[in-house]
Amino acid sequence: MDDGGQGRTNGARGIAARLAAQVSGLLFPPQCAGCGREVADPGTVCGRCWSHLRFIDRPYCAVMGTPFAHDLGENFLSAEAIADPPPFRRARAAVIHDGIPRRMIVGLKYHDQTNLAPWMAKWMVRAGGEMIADCDVIVPVPLHPLRFWSRRFNQAAELARAVARISEKPLEPEALIRVKRTRQQVGLLATERQRNVSGAFRVPQGEEIKVRGRNILLVDDVYTTGATVKAATRALMRARAASVDVLTFSRVLPDM
Template sequence: MSLFRRGSAAITGSIGRLLFPPVCPGCQAAVTGSGTVCCACWPKLRFIERPYCEVLGLPFAYDLGKGFLSAEAIAEPPPFARLRAAVLYEDLAARLVSSLKYADRTDLVPLMAGWMTRAGAELIADAEVVVPVPLHPGRLWRRRFNQSAEIARLVARGARLSFSPLSLKRVKATRSQVGLGPAQRRANVRGAFQVVETRRDELDGKRVLLVDDVYTTGATVASATRALKRAGARDVDVLTFARVATGTE
């Protein structure tokens, strides 16, 4: 970049910070830089650290030994290999997800993607291609962007992985999962996803990292995983920003 362009970028950035000073995404208090959380809001985030279930990423209250699985993973093994999430879906984390999805807060994407990259480091190291959970075209038109795709784009770019946002499509206009029970959620997304025939080579024989914003019962990512594996994906790992705390102690 030339000296002139660097100078122009610096001036533009300074003007932008003056007109739109960075604020905490939790409480709107002034912060030193964009993509940061203030000291008051930081304790409201519960980051998921080991020990946790090696399959579902559910945090344990104490270390039960290497490779220990949760009761949920044993009773109903998921179709994907591993799940990792950055934070528990509660309090501030839930507000961040809602702000991104429904208030067009795309400025939160770098923050969320950064935390997810840290949480999913082992999954990213094994991945060959990153695929976001798609929205149905009708919902995408109303929302104007797919929050999972925006996050997945940055995760893939940071890890220098192939990004395949168009290989998986949602072919069924499902109702919102909010308020539905586990069985209803599974029925709602059954057969909802399909791999685009002309893009099968982007997935065939590869380990896929499937990215979504929230994991609740797992019905959505399970349905998407099955579609990916039917199309030839060697295996699928799942990375989300948040997950519910079901099964924690």
């Protein structure tokens, strides 16, 4: 086929794709991720729900990213960071895990609403811009193969893929694997969470080159006690990563 014929074929495909999108939009109009109202674009929230979102902005702990009520200085650390220093360098989250963000996580994680991931990732990029600029590679927190088989996708990988696409940073989804089938963390106490994920992660043989000497951005959906990302960070550091930063969509505050 000559270039003109190829161009006409591509043009026809483009028109067909736009028509299909328009028909889909008429039959299944996008709904607000928070309340279900009709919105202009899939994965977005309406104005009313937007006003209830609690974004995490400065001032916050330089290490944990925990928000402060008052500005205590650029490098001021939270009691958590001082009493129990984490293995990662910094942690940041886009929003507080309450209300709408919690529903978005549940929709992505348990109801196959993967269309939410690109929109959630935009908020994450805003929150983690400094860490993204510093990282060499993005790595998602992995699922155990059996859990991946039952869910069919990994929500952390969906978020990491979208963050990598927006930031134009390399994504290495195979650089870290989960070798221990852990219990669900929901409902466990902090100490139980730590025991549950202890030794759960490993950098597989042959993948060390993707980690060694590199600044890693570890991506997950929600930061609760930090047990999961701490265990994953230790596995990456054992593989001689230069540093690990943690970026999540939402954060459960210690007093929630």
